[in-house]
Every structure is written in structure tokens, then in C-alpha cells.
Amino acid sequence: MRQNVRDLESFYASRLGLAATNMVLRRLSTVWPDLKGRDILGYGYCYPFLTPYMDRSKRVVLAMPGAMGGIAQRSSRGVMTCLTETTALPFEDAQFDNILVAHGVEEAVMLPEFLRELWRVTRPEGKIIVIAANRSGLWARSERSPFGAGRPFSRKQLRLTLKDAGFIPTIWSGALYIPPARFMTGKTVLNVTESFGETVWPGFSGLVLVEAIKRLYAEPSGIQKEGIKRPIFSPKPMGSASRQ
Numbered sequence: 569m570r571q572n573v574r575d576l577e578s579f580y581a582s583r584l585g586l587a588a589t590n591m592v593l594r595r596l597s598t599v600w601p602d603l604k605g606r607d608i609l610g611y612g613y614c615y616p617f618l619t620p621y622m623d624r625s626k627r628v629v630l631a632m633p634g635a636m637g638g639i640a641q642r643s644s645r646g647v648m649t650c651l652t653e654t655t656a657l658p659f660e661d662a663q664f665d666n667i668l669v670a671h672g673v674e675e676a677v678m679l680p681e682f683l684r685e686l687w688r689v690t691r692p693e694g695k696i697i698v699i700a701a702n703r704s705g706l707w708a709r710s711e712r713s714p715f716g717a718g719r720p721f722s723r724k725q726l727r728l729t730l731k732d733a734g735f736i737p738t739i740w741s742g743a744l745y746i747p748p749a750r751f752m753t754g755k756t757v758l759n760v761t762e763s764f765g766e767t768v769w770p771g772f773s774g775l776v777l778v779e780a781i782k783r784l785y786a787e788p789s790g791i792q793k794e795g796i797k798r799p800i801f802s803p804k805p806m807g808s809a810s811r812q
Contacts, residue, residue, distance in 0.1 A: 570675045571714050573637040576613045579714055587753040588713070589616040591743045591762055592670075592699060592775065599697065599739055599779055606665040609689065611652075612672030613714075615641055617699075629664075631657065633672070655681040659689045667696040673729075674700055674718030683733035690782040696735060697779045700726055702742065707774030710748040715774065723771070726778045735780035742766065742773025 579585040596617060604624040610617070611631045622628050622643060630649045632638040641649045652658055655678050667686055676682050686696060701708040701720040708720035721729070727737040745765025746752040752761070765773060 570633055570635040571671065571717050573613065573632060573639055576636075576671060576714055577639060580613075580616050583750050583753045584713060584748060585616075587746070587758055588715075588744055588775075591758065592617055592777070593620065594762065595741045595743045595777055596668075596697070599741065599777070600666065600695075603666055607663060607691075609659075609664040609667045611667065611669045611686070612636075614668050614670045615639075617668060617670060629659075636671075654678060655685055657685045657689055661688055662691045662694075663689050665691055665694050667694070668699070669696065670699040671714060673698055673726075674715075674720065679729065680732060683729065683735075687734045687782060692782060692784050694782050695738075695779055696730070696782070697777055698726060698730065699775055699777050702773050702776045704772050705744070705774040706747050707744055712748045715748075721776060723776050723778065726776055727780075730778060730780040734782070736783055737778055737780045739779040741777045741779075742770055742775065743777060744774030745769065745772065746774075748774070 580589060597620070600621075602624065603621045605626050608618060608621060608625050608628045609631060610628065613632065613636070615630060618628055618630070628643060628648055630638075630641055631652045632649065633654055634651045638649050638651045650658065654676055667690055669686070673679060673682075690696060701715040701718075703720035703722050703725075705720075707713055707715040710716045723740050723742075727740065730737050742765070743762070746758060746761045752758075
């Protein structure tokens with residue numbers, strides 16, 4: 569069962585949630601510094617992470633799994649939230665330049681099919697970032713945060729999963745090296761711990777962020793390809809048969 573959107577909203581309003589938001593944005597802004605004029609899709613619970621991009625982007629759509637529930641977030645164009653089926657996104661092919669997934673893969677029942685749907689709605693050369701709980705981190709073991717729900721991923725697992733769906737992984741990053749404790753959420757402690765963790769313990773972050781790109785020559789592994797047929801040659805040269 570997926571987490572409820574109200575519980576996620578409550579977490580991100582807390583000190584731990586604000587710390588998680590700030591540390592994710594610290595890494596996200598490095599990978600995606602500016603998305604001016606881009607069509608963006610956020611799947612799962614992405615509102616805290618996409619807020620800085622909303623003023624300059626062309627369009628932001630927040631898609632939430634039906635089992636999670638939704639909150640009617642608004643932009644200058646109106647409500648930008650919709651409820652969706654995981655394996656049947658209500659968008660045409662190649663609609664989005666950038667896709668962010670947060671709280672979307674850990675509890676996905678049909679993960680390969682879901683990622684192929686994301687591949688379908690991504691434009692050629694479009695980019696996707698998946699944020700997931702790190703199986704080696706402390707946050708995946710804690711019940712104080714929503715990152716302790718569902719199955720966590722290692723960097724390698726997440727990269728291979730995206731690759732199997734037809735994406736080409738390009739960048740890996742980590743975030744949240746602090747323990748999931750309120751007393752560790754001060755600004756100074758956060759910055760020092762994050763810098764130390766990125767340098768000394770890069771594999772033990774609380775979260776894993778993997779960026780991948782959609783290339784037209786990379787197709788999802790589930791697509792069947794027709795083999796090239798070889799020509800059938802006569803057992804004897806045609807010229808020899810005619811002379812006989």
C-alpha cells in the first residue's frame with residue numbers, strides 16, 4: 569500500500585522534511601541548474617523539489633499515483649496536479665523534456681512497466697532523475713520518514729533498472745548523509761555533514777539520485793525485435809544447372 573499524500577505533506581512541513589528538501593535541491597540544482605522553457609513532469613510527490621523551477625519552466629505537471637491520493641497544487645495556468653495509473657499515464661508520446669520521480673519507485677508494483685511508460689512520454693534527448701531511498705543509508709531503516717517505506721535501491725540497482733527501460737544513465741549523486749534525527753537538521757550541521765559524506769562516504773547517503781537520458785537508438789528491453797533474415801542460396805550455381 570502506498571503512503572498517503574497527507575502524510576507526505578506533513579513530513580515535508582517538518583524540520584526533517586525541510587532538511588531533506590534542502591539537501592535534495594542542493595544536488596538537483598547542480599544537475600539541472602535551469603529548466604527555462606522546458607516541459608516538466610513530476611511523478612510521485614515532487615512538489616517540494618520542483619517549486620524552484622516553476623517560474624521559468626514552460627509547464628509543470630504533477631502526476632500522483634491513485635493509491636497515494638492528490639493535492640490540488642496550483643500554478644499560474646491553474647491546477648497542475650492529476651491522479652494517474654502507474655502503467656497508463658494520461659499523456660501522449662514524447663510530451664516532456666524533464667521528468668523527476670520522487671516517492672515513485674519504492675512502492676511501485678509493476679516497476680519495469682512504469683519506467684517504460686516514463687520512457688514513452690519523455691522526448692528524445694529528454695532527461696529523467698529518479699530519487700530513491702539508498703539501501704545502504706540510515707533513512708531507509710527509519711520510520712520517522714517516508715523513505716523508510718517500500719524497497720530501497722542501491723546506485724547500481726537504480727541504474728540497471730533505468731537502463732532496462734531504455735534510458736541511458738549519465739550521472740549519479742547522493743544526498744542526506746545526516747541521520748534521520750531532528751537535532752542534526754541545523755544549517756551548519758547539514759552543510760558540514762553533506763560535504764563530509766560526499767567526500768568520505770559517498771555510498772552511504774540517505775538518498776540516491778540517478779539521472780538518465782532518452783536516446784532514440786536505446787529501446788526498452790521488453791520490445792521484441794524481428795531478426796534479420798538471411799538469403800537462401802541454391803545448393804548449386806544456376807549456371808551449372810542450365811548447362812546440364
